[in-house]
Amino acid sequence: MSEQQKLEKSKKRTKICMITITVLFIFIMLVVPLVSVMASALKEGFGFYLKAVSTEYVVSALKVTLIATIFAVVINTFFGICAAWLLTRFSFKGKQILATLIDIPFSISPVIVGLAYLMTFGRLGWFYPVIRAFNEFFGTNIRITFAIPGVVLATIFVTFPFVSREIIPVLNAQGKDEEEAAALMGASGLTIFRKITLPHMKWGLIYGIILCTARALGEFGAVNALSKTRGETFTLPLEIDALYMSGTESSITSAFAVSSILVIIALIILFARNIIEHRFKTDH
Structure with a gap:
């Protein structure tokens, strides 16, 4: 041989x-x-499964999860596009500091994030007097911690970098030649973005949105610190934890039933990501 x-x-x-x-x-x-x-x-049968995933608590948790996810995706998509465009198309002092700050959610434990919001907007927080004064003046009852706004803020924080970090490499690879040529021909900034920048970044943008959605749906630590009322501010991960910690056989089976919702959503997101990756490679 x-x-x-x-x-x-x-x-x-x-x-x-x-x-x-x-x-x-x-x-x-x-x-x-x-x-x-x-x-x-499905251990107790399909009938038990349907009953477990359609209780009042589960439906409420699903609604809160979807609300937090939608807000996080919309806000972080807008911010991600702005931040990516700023970091790849402009030079300014503190550019590297800004790029580093965007990555903070990757390096901080979600539990710490929840506690930080608690110490900012909670009764002992420095911002609480502002909230209380606002409520007294307008006769409202706005709350951040232990309410839906706190859950939304925590979800936005932990999903903060996903969209921008998918767009930035795409814009860097694209370069600025086409945009500069369009600007020399008299095109406005909005037209350049709509006609040139956005089409180039679209697959990275969609991929970032998918990652942001997946992360928002499964967030537990930060939300756990800011949510305390089952049936009002619990998300699906918190509801699963509550069912499992109940300790009874039926509640544990219910916890797995509710978990299957997130599994199914995760598989859908996984397939969507693979389709987008395939389309992205085909286009390039």
């Missing part, structure tokens, strides 16, 4: 070994737990 044949045989063995390890790892760490969740959710 020649040295070339030995080398090819060695590469083939290595390839088979790495594929086997990867498949086994994915199967044990990802597929088996997810299948276990779905099997446990």
Whole structure:
């Protein structure tokens, strides 16, 4: 056997070994737990499953989750586009500091985020006198902590960088030549953005929105610190935790049933991401 044949045989063995390890790892760490969740959710039958996922608490938690997710996606999409355009198209002092600040949610524990909002807007927070004065003056009852606004703010914070961090590399790769040429021909900034910048960034933007949505749906730590009322401010992850911690057999099965909702949504998002990745590669 020649040295070339030995080398090819060695590469083939290595390839088979790495594929086997990867498949086994994915199967044990990802597929088996997810299948276990779905099997446990249907353990008591489909009738019990439907009853478990349609209770008042679960419906309320789903509504709060969707509200927080929609606000987070809309606000972070707008901010992400603005931040990406600013960081890739303009030079200014503090540019690197701004880019670093955008990444803060990646490095801070969500629980710390929740506590930070609690100490800012809670009864002991420095901003609470402003909220109280506003309520007294206008006769309102606006609350941030332990209310929907706190859940929304926490969700926005933890999903803050996802859209901008997907757009920035795309705009950097695109360069500024087409935009500068359009500007020299008299096109306005809005026209340049709408006709040139946005079409180039669209797949990165959609991909960032999908990641932001997935992260918002599953957020637990930050929201847990700012939510206390089951049936009012609980999100789906908090409702799952409450059901599981109840300790009864039926409540644990219900927890798995509610968990399956997030599993199904996650799979839909995963398929959407793969389709977008395929389209992005095809376009390029």
